[in-house]
Amino acid sequence: GDSVTQMEGPVTLSEEAFLTINCTYTATGYPSLFWYVQYPGEGLQLLLKATKADDKGSNKGFEATYRKETTSFHLEKGSVQVSDSAVYFCALTAEKLVFGQGTRLTINP
Amino acid sequence: NAGVTQTPKFQVLKTGQSMTLQCAQDMNHEYMSWYRQDPGMGLRLIHYSVGAGITDQGEVPNGYNVSRSTTEDFPLRLLSAAPSQTSVYFCASRPSPSSGRRGTQYFGPGTRLTVL
Numbered sequence: 001g002d003s004v005t006q007m008e009g010p011v012t013l014s015e016e017a018f019l020t021i022n023c024t025y026t027a028t029g030y031p032s033l034f035w036y037v038q039y040p041g042e043g044l045q046l047l048l049k050a051t052k053a054d055d056k057g058s059n060k061g062f063e064a065t066y067r068k069e070t071t072s073f074h075l076e077k078g079s080v081q082v083s084d085s086a087v088y089f090c091a092l093t094a095e096k097l098v099f100g101q102g103t104r105l106t107i108n109p
Numbered sequence: 110n111a112g113v114t115q116t117p118k119f120q121v122l123k124t125g126q127s128m129t130l131q132c133a134q135d136m137n138h139e140y141m142s143w144y145r146q147d148p149g150m151g152l153r154l155i156h157y158s159v160g161a162g163i164t165d166q167g168e169v170p171n172g173y174n175v176s177r178s179t180t181e182d183f184p185l186r187l188l189s190a191a192p193s194q195t196s197v198y199f200c201a202s203r204p205s206p207s208s209g210r211r212g213t214q215y216f217g218p219g220t221r222l223t224v225l
Contacts, residue, residue, distance in 0.1 A: 034213075034214075036216075042218065042219075043199055043216040043217055043218045043219050044152075044199065044201075044216040045216070046213060046214070046215075049213065089151065089152065093214070096142075096154060096157060096167070097142065097154075097201070097203070097214050098154075099144075099151045099152040100151055101150060101151035102151045102152075
């Protein structure tokens with residue numbers, strides 16, 4: 001069945017560091033790919049998405065590119081801030097939305 | 110625009126008690142889902158619905174019932190609560206793929222449930 005595997009956490013970085021959170025997927029067909037973010041005490045919010053191969057989703061300085069050849073959708077940000085501390089979920093959708101296990105990111109000042 | 114609303118926000122139950130978690134959305138979305146979130150497990154799908162009158166099981170359906178009598182509401186029932194059901198529950202909705210807004214899912218704020 002469809003599945004998503006993302007980088008084990010927790011990840012701790014200093015402010016202004018470069019961030020990569022890896023995400024790979026297994027799916028039949030051509031799913032849409034998503035990154036969701038969950039800030040402490042809140043529900044999930046859509047961060048960015050890509051609906052077809054080579055699409056790049058971007059939002060709030062975060063980017064991810066839909067790579068069909070490597071079945072990946074890695075999340076990147078060039079310079080993280082303390083306010084980026086959250087749990088990040090990679091997901092794909094066919095009929096159901098399938099989530100990775102989440103990666104907790106902590107940014108220290 | 111209220112989006113997806115859930116009630117209650119917090120609940121404590123004793124083993125064996127029953128309760129219903131409420132979920133409503135005002136975006137006319139066909140698809141609605143219930144997830145539970147446990148540490149280190151990500152989100153796991155409990156039940157989902159692709160339209161009024163249609164429900165199906167997800168990854169972890171045991172101990173939970175759902176119904177979808179209207180497009181707006183998708184309640185989740187715990188018939189006899191167990192400590193293993195202590196979790197944070199999220200309801201979500203999205204339009205059907207045929208609507209052209211493929212896949213974007215909106216989440217409620219969550220219900221934190223503790224079963225003693």
